[in-house]
Amino acid sequence: MPKVGQEPIRKAALVSATIHEIGKARSLDVTVGQIARTAGMSTALAHYYFDSKSALFIAAMRHVLGEFGRTVRLGLRRASGPDERLRAIVEASLGSDQFEEHVVAAWLVFYVEAQRAPEAARLLRIYTHRLHSNLVHELLQLTGRARAREIAQGAAAMIDGLYIRHALGNDTWGGQNAVRFVTDYLEVMLAAGDAVRRRAE
Numbered sequence: 001m002p003k004v005g006q007e008p009i010r011k012a013a014l015v016s017a018t019i020h021e022i023g024k025a026r027s028l029d030v031t032v033g034q035i036a037r038t039a040g041m042s043t044a045l046a047h048y049y050f051d052s053k054s055a056l057f058i059a060a061m062r063h064v065l066g067e068f069g070r071t072v073r074l075g076l077r078r079a080s081g082p083d084e085r086l087r088a089i090v091e092a093s094l095g096s097d098q099f100e101e102h103v104v105a106a107w108l109v110f111y112v113e114a115q116r117a118p119e120a121a122r123l124l125r126i127y128t129h130r131l132h133s134n135l136v137h138e139l140l141q142l143t144g145r146a147r148a149r150e151i152a153q154g155a156a157a158m159i160d161g162l163y164i165r166h167a168l169g170n171d172t173w174g175g176q177n178a179v180r181f182v183t184d185y186l187e188v189m190l191a192a193g194d195a196v197r198r199r200a201e
Contacts, residue, residue, distance in 0.1 A: 011049050011059070013039040018060040023102025028057060028109055058119050061110050064103060065127055071095065072134065082141040087183055089134050093159045094178040104167045111164075131156050142190055151189045158182050 017038035021030040032053050036046035050056045075088030097103070113120040132152050139148035162178040 007049065010039070010041060010045070013041070014046055014049060014056060015060050015063045018056045019064065019102050019106050022057070022060070022109055023105040026105045026108070028053070028113070032056065054117065054119075057109070057113065058117075058123070060106060061120065061123055064106050064110075065123060068092065068098070068127075069130070071097065076134075082138040085138045086135065086186055087179070089131070089138070090155070090159065090179050090182045090186075093131070094162065094182070098163070099166065107163070108167055128156065131159070139186075139190075151186065154189065155182055155186055158185055 014035060017035045018030075020038055021035050022028065024030075030053075032046050032050075033043045035053075035056060036043045039046065046056075050059065072089060072092040075092045076085050079085040079088040092098075098107075110120060110124065114124040115121070132149075135152035135155055136148050139151055142148075143151070159178075159182060162181060166178065
């Protein structure tokens with residue numbers, strides 16, 4: 001029987017090991033036994049805490065999304081005004097910590113799993129909704145609601161697309177280049193909206 005008080009520590013170790021092993025394999029082609037060994041425990045104990053590899057992967061993605069959410073919130077707290085806050089969202093989405101090898105692999109597997117696993121699909125919907133709503137919240141201070149939603153959809157699509165391109169090996173699309181592409185897009189779209197309003201007045 002597992003020791004009382006060890007559950008959070010062992011679950012965290014298993015989640016970390018899951019991300020590590022997925023990063024090495026760049027797929028879900030890993031076993032619970034491999035994950036357990038990396039976490040320093042038996043396969044039986046891993047199964048005690050998580051009843052399947054799928055449950056382990058979902059826990060791992062919740063962890064990745066939680067870390068991403070904390071990065072976004074920290075960036076927003078440090079920013080001043082909607083322009084800086086928009087940049088903070090983009091930088092959190094395309095920052096260096098998001099491009100660590102094991103995190104990249106986890107995200108790529110996540111996108112694939114979301115096409116067939118309901119819980120992965122639900123988590124992906126939560127991520128996309130939060131990204132969209134964070135962008136819209138700041139854009140509403142700079143433009144109208146319909147325009148804010150349109151620009152947010154484009155920015156979110158760029159973030160995901162740039163991330164995938166960089167993850168697949170094209171370094172042109174990573175780091176500050178990627179941040180600049182998205183922030184340039186936001187500036188151009190907001191400026192275009194201002195120009196349309198001025199012509200209508």
